[in-house]
Amino acid sequence: MSTFSLPSDTEEIAKRVTTAAMDFSGKTVLMTGGRGFLGRHFMDTFNYLNEHILPEPMKLVVLDNFISSGKEGKNIPKFPHVEFIEHNVINKFEYSGKIDYIIHAAGIASPFYYRAHPIETLEVAITGTKNMLQLAEANNARFTFFSSSEVYGDPDAKHVPMQESYRGNVSSMGPRACYDESKRVGETLCYIFHENNGVHTNVIRPFNVYGPGMQETDYRVLPNFASRIKSGMPLHVYGSGGQTRTFCYLTDAIVGFLLVFLRGVAGEVYNIGNPKPEITILELVKRVETVLGKKVNHEVIEYPDSYPADEPLRRAPDIRKAKIQLEYTPEVSLEDGLKRFLDWSDKTYTGDA
Numbered sequence: 001m002s003t004f005s006l007p008s009d010t011e012e013i014a015k016r017v018t019t020a021a022m023d024f025s026g027k028t029v030l031m032t033g034g035r036g037f038l039g040r041h042f043m044d045t046f047n048y049l050n051e052h053i054l055p056e057p058m059k060l061v062v063l064d065n066f067i068s069s070g071k072e073g074k075n076i077p078k079f080p081h082v083e084f085i086e087h088n089v090i091n092k093f094e095y096s097g098k099i100d101y102i103i104h105a106a107g108i109a110s111p112f113y114y115r116a117h118p119i120e121t122l123e124v125a126i127t128g129t130k131n132m133l134q135l136a137e138a139n140n141a142r143f144t145f146f147s148s149s150e151v152y153g154d155p156d157a158k159h160v161p162m163q164e165s166y167r168g169n170v171s172s173m174g175p176r177a178c179y180d181e182s183k184r185v186g187e188t189l190c191y192i193f194h195e196n197n198g199v200h201t202n203v204i205r206p207f208n209v210y211g212p213g214m215q216e217t218d219y220r221v222l223p224n225f226a227s228r229i230k231s232g233m234p235l236h237v238y239g240s241g242g243q244t245r246t247f248c249y250l251t252d253a254i255v256g257f258l259l260v261f262l263r264g265v266a267g268e269v270y271n272i273g274n275p276k277p278e279i280t281i282l283e284l285v286k287r288v289e290t291v292l293g294k295k296v297n298h299e300v301i302e303y304p305d306s307y308p309a310d311e312p313l314r315r316a317p318d319i320r321k322a323k324i325q326l327e328y329t330p331e332v333s334l335e336d337g338l339k340r341f342l343d344w345s346d347k348t349y350t351g352d353a
């Protein structure tokens with residue numbers, strides 16, 4: 001059993017996508033960033049599909065350069081049908097066999113890491129995406145790019161929840177620009193390769209995924225809270241605590257992502273997240289207390305130097321397009337998801353982050 005996932009979650013994901021996943025039977029999938037939080041769950045899910053569902057196993061080729069995967073990215077079980085290659089995707093990659101799907105999930109997602117590596121953050125989403133699109137074109141493979149809800153920047157309230165057609169309000173200068181702007185360019189590359197070169201591209205804009213497997217030193221809000229709960233320290237809420245977010249539990253997110261890989265309409269972009277509830281970070285503290293059944297101290301503090309300020313005030317997805325085109329529906333409530341995550345982090349985190 002792996003330490004980064006709950007077996008019941010992996011089974012739930014596989015059962016929710018069984019029909020669509022049949023298309024993976026006997027196919028080869030190349031996944032970049034496969035040692036990261038989401039990539040490790042894809043490995044787990046694909047392994048489950050191979051063991052329990054697919055008539056012929058799928059093969060998975062995983063690329064990662066470990067820049068932000070932490071110790072969690074190194075300590076993973078050996079799965080059959082998975083080939084791991086240490087590779088920086090800003091360099092060309094050649095593969096001798098036929099590739100059917102390319103999932104470009106490499107990226108520097110945590111604000112803590114992209115503040116430390118701004119140039120690498122730009123390069124993986126721009127040069128890395130171009131290299132993977134060229135590989136998709138050469139193989140006639142379906143290509144999916146992991147963009148981000150950050151491409152919407154700090155939206156005007158009238159655009160919340162955000163539809164895919166909203167063009168965003170993003171700054172090209174500032175501590176978040178390396179991430180937000182590079183994801184926007186990555187999306188433009190997908191558009192060009194689809195329009196001009198006929199590549200089957202899809203773009204996913206994930207909205208705050210959380211769940212077992214998140215690095216304790218990731219410093220996004222929920223692992224940060226979980227680590228401080230473990231150490232008995234007060235929770236740290238940055239800024240005013242009035243900024244809103246939605247939180248999508250891991251199983252709902254992975255189901256949505258798989259439906260895009262398998263069923264996405266060529267050239268389309270999809271928001272994947274859980275639109276409800278949209279809550280402030282201070283309300284999130286209360287939900288954590290409800291789940292734990294006890295009072296948890298918290299402090300509202302200035303943004304630390306390691307974390308980029310000027311974060312969006314509101315963020316919530318409109319997922320009607322994914323619902324209609326992919327039959328995607330999130331099913332895990334915030335309370336249920338928090339319970340699964342906090343039970344796992346209590347057993348796994350050390351409280352030393």
Ligand SMILES: NC(=O)c1ccc[n+]([C@@H]2O[C@H](COP(=O)([O-])OP(=O)(O)OC[C@H]3O[C@@H](n4cnc5c(N)ncnc54)[C@H](O)[C@@H]3O)[C@@H](O)[C@H]2O)c1
Nearest residue numbers: 033035036037038065066067068069088089106107146209
């Ligand atoms: N998890 C979320 O809530 C979320 C939200 C929005 C967008 N995304 C995007 O989804 C993707 C996966 O997210 P995640 O949470 O698993 O992130 P993660 O940071 O846990 O994993 C990303 C992986 O990519 C690898 N990587 C980075 N640059 C690389 C390079 N040049 N070559 C090869 N590997 C490289 C890292 O080492 C890491 O293992 C990322 O592109 C991220 O930007 C995630």
